[in-house]
Amino acid sequence: MILLAVILIFTVFPFYYAILTSFESGSELFTVEYWFSSFDLANYRSVLSQESFLQSIWNSVFVSFSTVVIAMAFGLTAAYALGRVQFRGRGAVLMIVLSVSMFPQVAVLSGLFEVIRAMNLYNDPLALIFSYTIFTLPFTVWILTTFMRQLPKELEEAAIVDGASPLTTLFRVFIPLMWPAMATTGLLAFIAAWNEFLFALTFTLTNSERTVPVAIALITGGSQHELPWGNLMAASVIVTVPLVVLVLIFQRRIVSGLTAGAVKG
Amino acid sequence: MTHSTPAPAETEALGTSPTASSPARRRPSRVHRQRLRAAWLFLIPMLLVLAAVAGWPLLRTIWFSFTDASFASISEYNWVGLDNYLVYDDGMWFGVLADPAWWQSVWNTLFFTVVSVGLETVLGLIIALTLNAQFRGRGLIRAATLIPWAVPTIVSAKMWGWMLHDQFGIINDMLLTLGIIAEPLNWTANADLSMWAVIMVDVWKTTPFMALLTLAALQMLPSDCYEAAKVDGIHPVRVFFKVTLPLILPALMVAIIFRVLDALRVFDVIYVLTSNSEDTMSMSVYARQQLVQFQDVGYGSAASTVLFLIIALLTITYLYLGRKQIGGES
Numbered sequence: 001m002i003l004l005a006v007i008l009i010f011t012v013f014p015f016y017y018a019i020l021t022s023f024e025s026g027s028e029l030f031t032v033e034y035w036f037s038s039f040d041l042a043n044y045r046s047v048l049s050q051e052s053f054l055q056s057i058w059n060s061v062f063v064s065f066s067t068v069v070i071a072m073a074f075g076l077t078a079a080y081a082l083g084r085v086q087f088r089g090r091g092a093v094l095m096i097v098l099s100v101s102m103f104p105q106v107a108v109l110s111g112l113f114e115v116i117r118a119m120n121l122y123n124d125p126l127a128l129i130f131s132y133t134i135f136t137l138p139f140t141v142w143i144l145t146t147f148m149r150q151l152p153k154e155l156e157e158a159a160i161v162d163g164a165s166p167l168t169t170l171f172r173v174f175i176p177l178m179w180p181a182m183a184t185t186g187l188l189a190f191i192a193a194w195n196e197f198l199f200a201l202t203f204t205l206t207n208s209e210r211t212v213p214v215a216i217a218l219i220t221g222g223s224q225h226e227l228p229w230g231n232l233m234a235a236s237v238i239v240t241v242p243l244v245v246l247v248l249i250f251q252r253r254i255v256s257g258l259t260a261g262a263v264k265g
Numbered sequence: 266m267t268h269s270t271p272a273p274a275e276t277e278a279l280g281t282s283p284t285a286s287s288p289a290r291r292r293p294s295r296v297h298r299q300r301l302r303a304a305w306l307f308l309i310p311m312l313l314v315l316a317a318v319a320g321w322p323l324l325r326t327i328w329f330s331f332t333d334a335s336f337a338s339i340s341e342y343n344w345v346g347l348d349n350y351l352v353y354d355d356g357m358w359f360g361v362l363a364d365p366a367w368w369q370s371v372w373n374t375l376f377f378t379v380v381s382v383g384l385e386t387v388l389g390l391i392i393a394l395t396l397n398a399q400f401r402g403r404g405l406i407r408a409a410t411l412i413p414w415a416v417p418t419i420v421s422a423k424m425w426g427w428m429l430h431d432q433f434g435i436i437n438d439m440l441l442t443l444g445i446i447a448e449p450l451n452w453t454a455n456a457d458l459s460m461w462a463v464i465m466v467d468v469w470k471t472t473p474f475m476a477l478l479t480l481a482a483l484q485m486l487p488s489d490c491y492e493a494a495k496v497d498g499i500h501p502v503r504v505f506f507k508v509t510l511p512l513i514l515p516a517l518m519v520a521i522i523f524r525v526l527d528a529l530r531v532f533d534v535i536y537v538l539t540s541n542s543e544d545t546m547s548m549s550v551y552a553r554q555q556l557v558q559f560q561d562v563g564y565g566s567a568a569s570t571v572l573f574l575i576i577a578l579l580t581i582t583y584l585y586l587g588r589k590q591i592g593g594e595s
Contacts, residue, residue, distance in 0.1 A: 003391075003395050004395060004400075004406060007392055007395060007406060007409075007410065008406055008409055010469070011409050011410050011412055011413055011469075011473065012409050012412060014413075014421070014424045014425060014428060014469065015412055015413075015416060015424070017424070017427075017428060017435060018420075018424045018427070021427060029433065030432075030433045031433075032433065032434075032435050032438040034435075074310050074311045074314055075311070077307035077308075077310065077311070078307055078308050078310075078311035080304075080307055081303070081304035081305070081307040081308045082308070085300050085301065085303070085304040087301050087304050087305070093308060093312070095584060096312075096315070097315070098584070099577075099580055099584075100315055100319045102526050102576060102580045103319060103323070103573070103576070104529070104530035104549060104569070104572050104573055104576050105530065105532070105549070106530065106532065106548075106549040106552045106553055106556075106569050106572060107323060107326055107569045107570065107572060107573035107576075108318075108319060108322035108323050108326060109322075109326070109552070109553065109556055109565075109569060110322075110325065110326045110329050110334075110339075110556055110562045110565060110566045110569065111321065111322030111323060111324065111325030111326040111328075111329070112318070112322040113336075113339065113562075114322075114325055114339050114340075115317070115321065115322055115325075117339060130318065131318060133314055133315075133318050134315075134318040134319050137311065137314060137315060137318075138315070141311060160296055165299075165303070166299070166300060166303035166304075166307070167303070170307075191415065194417065195417040195418060195419070197417075197418065197419055197532070197533040197536075197537075198532050198533065198549070198553070201536075202553070202557055212417075213417050213418075213419040213420070213533075214419075216419055216420060216423060217419050217423075217536075217537050229427050229430075229433075232423055232427070233423075233424070233427065236420040236423055236424060239417060239420060240415070240416050240417065240420050243415045243416070243417070244412055244415050244416070246415075247408075247411050247412070247414075247415040248408050248411070251407070251408045251411055254411065255407075255411075255477050255481065258474070258477060258478065259477070259478060259481040
């Protein structure tokens with residue numbers, strides 16, 4: 001029982017403390033409190049009244065959502081080919097996909113910067129959508145392939161007998177069965193894109209183009225000791241609460257998705 | 266690799282579909298050929314996208330590492346050969362491999378990787394073993410362990426940055442109250458402590474991932490050998506080391522290697538928590554600093570290429586060793 005309490009405190013406490021701090025203001029911030037003493041919404045008002053913060057939330061939503069849609073479109077067709085068809089070179093394709101997902105992001109930074117400049121997308125959220133496919137696509141292909149292989153082959157055989165083309169088979173037979181897997185994968189890809197920092201920091205320059213993680217990382221005060229901790233914690237809570245709620249709702253699915261991606265391969 | 270050797274039953278059933286009634290089982294049927302063509306048509310868009318976002322940029326990065334390109338004018342550069350890596354000039358060695366700050370970052374990254382992945386594995390195992398038991402509210406605690414995983418790394422770095430604040434941080438307050446320390450510690454700025462602060466944040470954030478993967482492996486274990494062990498009255502600790510650990514070791518190793526590869530490219534926790542301090546600078550932070558802050562694309566690309574080679578080598582080793590295991594299913 002004690003062990004359980006320790007685990008619970010260990011995992012939940014920092015987030016709890018961030019929420020607690022976000023409701024404090026003025027001198028309260030500079031006395032350490034363990035329980036809620038006030039519910040002052042001033043920090044939230046101050047953060048949400050900044051136009052650039054709202055804009056960066058919108059940028060994050062737009063970038064993450066688009067990234068998921070693109071990863072799904074390319075990932076589903078590829079997963080169908082990799083999961084359901086036996087062909088020469090299939091192992092090699094899977095290895096390429098897996099190796100790309102292990103790339104250190106910094107290793108493509110200068111090359112990607114050049115591509116983005118050539119496409120005239122520097123300091124544009126579209127550059128982030130483009131660059132995020134480097135990690136969302138391999139991961140989507142990998143997980144969807146795992147799920148795709150688990151579907152019974154009789155369904156597909158029936159479709160083939162009926163003379164359905166592979167594209168029809170994919171859309172009419174598999175995609176309807178894949179919804180749970182797609183929701184899981186989509187959510188994981190969304191979280192990965194929402195949390196991404198290195199590319200967002202490097203490929204955007206102005207406040208209005210930034211995503212939320214970069215906006216939070218760049219909140220500064222007059223000096224290191226004058227950081228507006230109340231605002232910072234309020235912003236952090238705003239950015240994290242939707243994710244935590246989603247994760248808690250879909251927790252079973254997420255666990256199965258994570259294990260499908262990592263353990264079973 | 267083993268993915269290309271599927272279960273024979275599957276190939277046969279799909280390769281010679283019911284429409285192909287010819288006795289020549291080896292010859293691919295029309296349906297099979299159509300499926301093969303469709304498979305490649307389905308794969309090519311994905312492969313093209315990966316080539317555009319990963320393959321080509323990687324080749325360009327390696328190319329830049331042999332040039333003196335700068336961030337501001339990336340299209341004008343001269344070939345400089347290996348100068349960015351290592352060059353002997355006027356009695357001195359220059360280049361990434363001669364830079365003490367680079368070697369410091371290599372050491373920092375390795376130290377961070379070994380310590381944090383080690384702690385995460387042990388803590389993850391403890392949490393997984395606890396959650397593997399049947400009790401009320403297990404689902405609740407399992408859900409709670411997902412919270413740190415869901416919190417963006419930047420946010421967790423800021424949250425911990427606040428908790429570890431030298432004057433107003435709750436960690437110092439707790440330690441002072443408990444009498445463990447006599448005066449507040451400056452966690453993120455003190456050279457001896459900052460790496461531990463980074464490790465603390467990383468352990469908090471990724472232990473749940475470890476715990477969940479370990480838990481998944483634990484739940485796949487057969488229960489009969491435990492019943493046998495119970496009947497024989499073998500001590501639980503002994504059962505753990507003799508039965509449980511060997512059985513979950515393959516899955517645990519995959520999780521560990523995933524985490525190691527992740528930890529070797531660590532960037533955001535360190536960048537946000539301790540910015541460009543050399544005491545905690547990782548290889549990724551070093552490379553990005555050269556690239557963006559110092560605008561030296563050639564030099565930064567050389568550092569990135571070295572990091573890529575290290576990770577590539579480990580990935581290849583992992584793929585080679587994990588071959589049997591990855592393809593082990595179905």
